[in-house]
Amino acid sequence: MGTSPNEPSRRTLLSLATTAGLTAALGTLPAFTASAAPDRPAAGVPLPADASRHRLWWQAPGDEGSLIEQGLPVGNGRIGALASNDPGRELLLITDATMWTGGLNDTLDQDGQFPYGRSDFGSFTLLAKLTVDILDHDLGAVGGYRRTLDLAQGLVTSSYVRSGVTYRREMYASHPDDVIVLHFTQSGGGHYTGSLTLTGTHGETPTAAESFGATLPNGLRYGAALKAGGSGGKVTVHGTRIDFSGCKDLTVVVSAGTNYAPDAGAGFRDPALDPERLARTKVRAACAVSADALRRTHVADYRALYGRLDLSLGPSTAAQRELDTWERLHARTRDPEPDPELEAAYLQFGRYLMICGSRDSLPLNLQGLWLDGNDPDWMGDYHTDINIQMNYWMADRTGLSSCFDALTDYCVAQLPSWTDTTRRLFNDPRNRYRNSTGENAGWTVAISTNPYGGGGWWWHPAGNAWLCTTLWEHYEYTGSREHLTKIYPLLKGACEFWAARLLTTTLPGTSKEVLVADSDWSPEHGPLDAKGITYAQELVWALFGYYCTAAAELRKDTDYADRIAALRRRLYLPRVSPTTGWLEEWMSPDNLGETTHRHLSPLVGLFPGDRIRPDGSTPAEIVAGATALLTARGMESFGWANAWRSLCWARLKDADKAYQLIVNNLRPSTDGSNGTAFNLFDIYEVERGRGIFQIDANFGTPAAMVEMLLYSRPGHIELLPALPDAWAASGFVKGVSARGGFEVDLSWRDGKPTEARVRSVGGRTTTVAYGDESRTVTLKPGASVTLKDLAR
Numbered sequence: 113m114g115t116s117p118n119e120p121s122r123r124t125l126l127s128l129a130t131t132a133g134l135t136a137a138l139g140t141l142p143a144f145t146a147s148a149a150p151d152r153p154a155a156g157v158p159l160p161a162d163a164s165r166h167r168l169w170w171q172a173p174g175d176e177g178s179l180i181e182q183g184l185p186v187g188n189g190r191i192g193a194l195a196s197n198d199p200g201r202e203l204l205l206i207t208d209a210t211m212w213t214g215g216l217n218d219t220l221d222q223d224g225q226f227p228y229g230r231s232d233f234g235s236f237t238l239l240a241k242l243t244v245d246i247l248d249h250d251l252g253a254v255g256g257y258r259r260t261l262d263l264a265q266g267l268v269t270s271s272y273v274r275s276g277v278t279y280r281r282e283m284y285a286s287h288p289d290d291v292i293v294l295h296f297t298q299s300g301g302g303h304y305t306g307s308l309t310l311t312g313t314h315g316e317t318p319t320a321a322e323s324f325g326a327t328l329p330n331g332l333r334y335g336a337a338l339k340a341g342g343s344g345g346k347v348t349v350h351g352t353r354i355d356f357s358g359c360k361d362l363t364v365v366v367s368a369g370t371n372y373a374p375d376a377g378a379g380f381r382d383p384a385l386d387p388e389r390l391a392r393t394k395v396r397a398a399c400a401v402s403a404d405a406l407r408r409t410h411v412a413d414y415r416a417l418y419g420r421l422d423l424s425l426g427p428s429t430a431a432q433r434e435l436d437t438w439e440r441l442h443a444r445t446r447d448p449e450p451d452p453e454l455e456a457a458y459l460q461f462g463r464y465l466m467i468c469g470s471r472d473s474l475p476l477n478l479q480g481l482w483l484d485g486n487d488p489d490w491m492g493d494y495h496t497d498i499n500i501q502m503n504y505w506m507a508d509r510t511g512l513s514s515c516f517d518a519l520t521d522y523c524v525a526q527l528p529s530w531t532d533t534t535r536r537l538f539n540d541p542r543n544r545y546r547n548s549t550g551e552n553a554g555w556t557v558a559i560s561t562n563p564y565g566g567g568g569w570w571w572h573p574a575g576n577a578w579l580c581t582t583l584w585e586h587y588e589y590t591g592s593r594e595h596l597t598k599i600y601p602l603l604k605g606a607c608e609f610w611a612a613r614l615l616t617t618t619l620p621g622t623s624k625e626v627l628v629a630d631s632d633w634s635p636e637h638g639p640l641d642a643k644g645i646t647y648a649q650e651l652v653w654a655l656f657g658y659y660c661t662a663a664a665e666l667r668k669d670t671d672y673a674d675r676i677a678a679l680r681r682r683l684y685l686p687r688v689s690p691t692t693g694w695l696e697e698w699m700s701p702d703n704l705g706e707t708t709h710r711h712l713s714p715l716v717g718l719f720p721g722d723r724i725r726p727d728g729s730t731p732a733e734i735v736a737g738a739t740a741l742l743t744a745r746g747m748e749s750f751g752w753a754n755a756w757r758s759l760c761w762a763r764l765k766d767a768d769k770a771y772q773l774i775v776n777n778l779r780p781s782t783d784g785s786n787g788t789a790f791n792l793f794d795i796y797e798v799e800r801g802r803g804i805f806q807i808d809a810n811f812g813t814p815a816a817m818v819e820m821l822l823y824s825r826p827g828h829i830e831l832l833p834a835l836p837d838a839w840a841a842s843g844f845v846k847g848v849s850a851r852g853g854f855e856v857d858l859s860w861r862d863g864k865p866t867e868a869r870v871r872s873v874g875g876r877t878t879t880v881a882y883g884d885e886s887r888t889v890t891l892k893p894g895a896s897v898t899l900k901d902l903a904r
Contacts, residue, residue, distance in 0.1 A: 146390060152405050153409065166262065167263065168260065170790070176203055184197060189468065189518070191368055202246075211332075226571070228569040235493075239370075240368050241310070257270070278298065314328065417511075426839055445779045458778065475522045489798060505812060520586065530555040535552060551612035577654070580599070580602055589853070617643070628644030632647075645697065647714060650717040653685065654723070694737055712757065712760060715741065718763050719756070739764055774817060832863070852875045854870055865882050880902070883903070
């Protein structure tokens with residue numbers, strides 16, 4: 113069957129991939145696939161000396177009707193689950209990052225924008241549910257209940273006492289074995305009797321107890337499998353249920369996946385893959401290994417990532433440590449006394465979510481990897497006007513650079529579709545954002561994207577530049593030439609788009625000609641057709657600079673890089689309004705939007721960018737205008753918006769405001785209010801009385817905490833730029849990353865650094881500064897130096 117002139121063919125997409133130099137990269141992208149048996153460590157790995165600092169705990173299980181706020185998350189970067197940890201009825205809501213409805217969604221609406229619904233754009237959805245019913249273990253029949261999230265080992269545990277017997281269960285999602293494991297044990301002569309049920313969530317008709325498979329209407333195949341074994345009792349299959357009786361211990365293993373393939377030329381499917389069969393293979397392989405070996409393998413793999421960073425923000429009190437996590441959140445809001453260990457644990461919880469949610473699959477979406485149904489708000493998509501970028505601000509800063517790769521691989525895989533859609537549809541005469549020049553090249557995205565190359569909602573012209581600057585910052589941390597080569601086609605294609613889009617205008621009252629962005633919307637308020645919005649000007653200025661550096665580093669496209677450099681020199685950069693005293697958001701002295709709007713789009717040059725700096729290198733009036741605008745935006749908003757504000761205040765070295773916004777985000781969410789849920793997920797109040805989980809603040813807030821401790825850009829590291837009084841007495845951070853290719857171990861006392869050890873992970877030269885003192889450090893890769901006298 114042929115394709116219409118407006119539909120991309122497989123040949124077209126493969127040609128675009130080849131032209132962009134992506135075919136080699138596409139061949140190595142991850143998917144649900146068979147793999148060799150992992151290495152099995154013979155012994156356990158060392159744990160932190162003070163393991164209690166890395167534990168969160170609760171005195172109640174999660175309610176089945178509120179698992180998005182109360183369930184504890186596990187994940188291996190591809191599959192995940194929310195667990196209730198109820199003694200008598202364990203419920204797991206199981207996801208796969210690729211379990212998406214929808215498709216390319218390339219038929220525009222009458223206004224030239226994209227459809228945005230579950231039937232066309234699609235949605236992230238659940239894959240399966242697992243229930244473990246245990247006879248006579250109802251919550252009311254047990255005592256001493258406790259559940260724990262062990263951040264240091266990546267384990268969720270729960271324990272309780274019944275009839276003098278202590279029962280314990282442990283669960284985790286293993287990356288090496290690619291399965292979810294539940295292990296039930298007891299001490300005191302008890303046993304387990306009950307049943308296991310694995311079901312789908314899309315109306316499947318169950319036919320067997322140990323696996324199922326089906327196909328979504330969009331052609332995506334999926335499947336899941338279950339296997340269980342116990343000692344001292346029986347495990348038998350009865351129809352669509354697995355029964356166990358009299359077991360002294362019980363091990364349950366689940367695997368699930370889809371036939372999604374990150375290859376536009378293949379339609380994002382692997383037709384040869386049978387997910388149900390592969391899931392059955394994986395659970396059989398895992399069950400052939402002892403429970404202890406499975407656990408050791410998982411912990412060793414997890415510790416290799418988690419152990420890359422440790423920190424202390426100071427000691428909490430004995431009274432604070434006696435409280436469970438939910439009580440501590442309430443106490444921190446109620447009492448003026450800081451709880452530094454809780455705040456450090458919140459940062460580490462963000463790292464736990466990153467390790468669990470972003471490895472060898474699609475990147476973290478608005479929901480991360482966790483759902484409680486098939487109808488998440490905004491489809492659980494990839495929002496490109498702040499949210500997907502914020503999801504990854506933390507990764508490099510906290511020693512999890514490998515977790516960033518999921519975002520890179522996603523953008524690389526989507527590029528052929530994004531390019532084809534842009535070239536076919538962006539200049540549609542109905543699109544209010546089309547290029548007035550009549551020219552069209554390169555690629556851009558919509559505000560929302562899915563994993564099938566599709567866009568949703570409105571076109572987002574500057575989205576390409578923001579994605580590219582995020583990818584570039586990863587290069588600044590790692591110095592990886594492989595990464596730079598991989599993202600080069602994205603950088604160049606985005607530059608091609610903007611070279612075709614920019615307009616020449618003369619500044620009022622002068623003869624000076626400048627380049628400005630065509631009609632656009634400053635996310636997500638104000639006029640829909642403003643030219644030269646600060647958001648776009650800042651991002652394109654950064655994009656052009658990064659591209660020129662990349663071309664020089666890779667020794668490619670010299671003439672084209674010179675052209676882009678010339679365009680960059682002509683770009684209009686924002687001014688301070690004589691009316692408001694703020695950095696202008698639009699090319700107007702007037703405030704054309706909401707004063708306290710959630711987005712900080714005109715401040716992208718402050719954070720995540722570096723053009724606006726309070727170090728004397730930026731004109732004082734620009735810094736003052738940015739500060740005034742940030743002040744006007746206020747200190748109360750949604751979690752992700754507070755995190756962005758905190759990051760900006762940290763860049764401005766205002767420790768009090770940066771810290772207050774952290775505290776604001778840690779307020780317990782009640783009745784759907786903005787804040788932190790029972791399980792530490794961030795809650796976004798979409799309307800009064802209704803809050804939803806949105807994961808970006810769980811990453812943005814830790815990123816802000818790190819930014820308060822260490823600021824970096826290539827060639828410069830600043831210690832303790834915004835250390836708040838709450839953490840000033842004493843503390844340390846080990847393994848924090850710095851742009852330019854360095855890692856830093858930093859300790860402080862009485863608000864001043866006592867020692868800083870700088871290690872090169874590829875960087876050569878940088879200055880290290882504290883206050884007015886600075887030192888130039890030159891190192892070979894792998895070497896380190898310790899500085900002890902910066903705070904004279």
